[in-house]
Amino acid sequence: MDADEMAKTFVKQYYSAYDDDRSNLGVFYREASMLTLEGQKIQGPVNIVAKLTSLPFQKCKHGITTIHCQSSGPAGGTLVFVDGLLEVDGQEYAPMFIQMFHLMPVPNASTGSYYVLNDIFKMDYA
Amino acid sequence: MDADEMAKTFVKQYYSAYDDDRSNLGVFYREASMLTLEGQKIQGPVNIVAKLTSLPFQKCKHGITTIHCQSSGPAGGTLVFVDGLLEVDGQEYAPMFIQMFHLMPVPNASTGSYYVLNDIFKMDYA
Numbered sequence: 001m002d003a004d005e006m007a008k009t010f011v012k013q014y015y016s017a018y019d020d021d022r023s024n025l026g027v028f029y030r031e032a033s034m035l036t037l038e039g040q041k042i043q044g045p046v047n048i049v050a051k052l053t054s055l056p057f058q059k060c061k062h063g064i065t066t067i068h069c070q071s072s073g074p075a076g077g078t079l080v081f082v083d084g085l086l087e088v089d090g091q092e093y094a095p096m097f098i099q100m101f102h103l104m105p106v107p108n109a110s111t112g113s114y115y116v117l118n119d120i121f122k123m124d125y126a
Numbered sequence: 127m128d129a130d131e132m133a134k135t136f137v138k139q140y141y142s143a144y145d146d147d148r149s150n151l152g153v154f155y156r157e158a159s160m161l162t163l164e165g166q167k168i169q170g171p172v173n174i175v176a177k178l179t180s181l182p183f184q185k186c187k188h189g190i191t192t193i194h195c196q197s198s199g200p201a202g203g204t205l206v207f208v209d210g211l212l213e214v215d216g217q218e219y220a221p222m223f224i225q226m227f228h229l230m231p232v233p234n235a236s237t238g239s240y241y242v243l244n245d246i247f248k249m250d251y252a
Contacts, residue, residue, distance in 0.1 A: 036194045036207075068162045070244045072228055075201040081162075081226060081246045096250070100207060100226050102198055118196045120207045124222070124250060 007069035007080045010103060010114065015062040022052045022060075028116045030106075035119040048119075057088035062097070077117065078103045086123070096124040133195035133206045136229060136240065141188040148178045148186075154242045156232075161245040174245075183214035188223070203230045203243065212249070222250040 017024050026045035029035075035042045035051065042051045064084040072079045080101040087094040102118035143150050152171035155161075161168045161177065168177045190210040198205045206227040211220040228244035 032199075034196050036196060039192070039194065041196070066165070066248070068165065068246050068248070070160050070162060070167070070228075070246065072198070073158075073201050073203065073230060073243050075199050077199065079205075079226070079228060079244050079246065081248070083224070083248065083250070098209070098224050098250075100205070100246075102196075102205060102228075104199060117199050118205050120194050120196065120205065120226075122192070122194070122207070122209065124209070124224075 003069050003071055003078050006078060006103075006112075006114070007067055010080060010101070011064060011067050011082055014101075014116075015064065018052075019059075019061050022055075023049060025049055025052055029119075030115045030117075033116055033119065035121065037121050038123065059089055061087045061094075063087065063094065065096075072102060076105045078114070083124075098122050098124055129195050129197055129204050132204060132229075132238075132240070133193055136206060136227070137190060137193050137208055140227075140242075141190065144178075145185075145187050148181075149175060151175055151178055155245075156241045156243075159242055159245065161247065163247050164249065185215055187213045187220075189213065189220065191222075198228060201230065203228055204240070205229075209250075224248050224250055 026049045029045040029048050031044050035048045042048050062084055066083055068081040070079045083098045085094040086097045099121045101116050103114040104117040106113040106115055152175045155171040155174050157170050161174045168174050192209055194207040196205045209224045212223045213220040225247045227242050229240040230243040232239040232241055
């Protein structure tokens, strides 16, 4: 699977899980993982899921506009840059969001297993 | 210098150079460096500078809104996520841009020398 295909597969899996039940997102992260959410830094799957589930909406739907990806160097990672529209609780106005992930291979796992080491998320209220 | 300070210093230096004379931006990149510009991938300092200098404006001014950064794992890199407004040729409407850099330490250099391994740039015409 090349980087573009891997990025697309990851994006599909991640946002499906998010929109379905964001309390299940912990599987994408490990202890070293860091989320920057609107400037706040949150580390590790437990804290990241606690933050994501505390966001003030019940339902959401991420509509992806573009995905760009690049290999990120000697450690075998991949950078994934996403933008799209985030609809919450059925509201008509869906603001734009921008999110970048740094995916790293899971140590000692079979090829193709990745986790999110870095996650930077920002809403873009135009 | 911590990662936040380093990111701020880099952002200042990079956009000062860009707004002053973008033909000088090659010093920030190395042969492995990749720029994704509106979906097109361009590799290496010569090609990156050729692309940047071919953009259809004479003067520009990047106004930075936010900078977020995170350490990027075992290879010693730093991710820098920037958004801001890009004014070109003195036009009144300055659209938003989003750019992310993956900075890596220069091998065998003194501490604090970094180059841009990954650069993903996107205009955000709201």
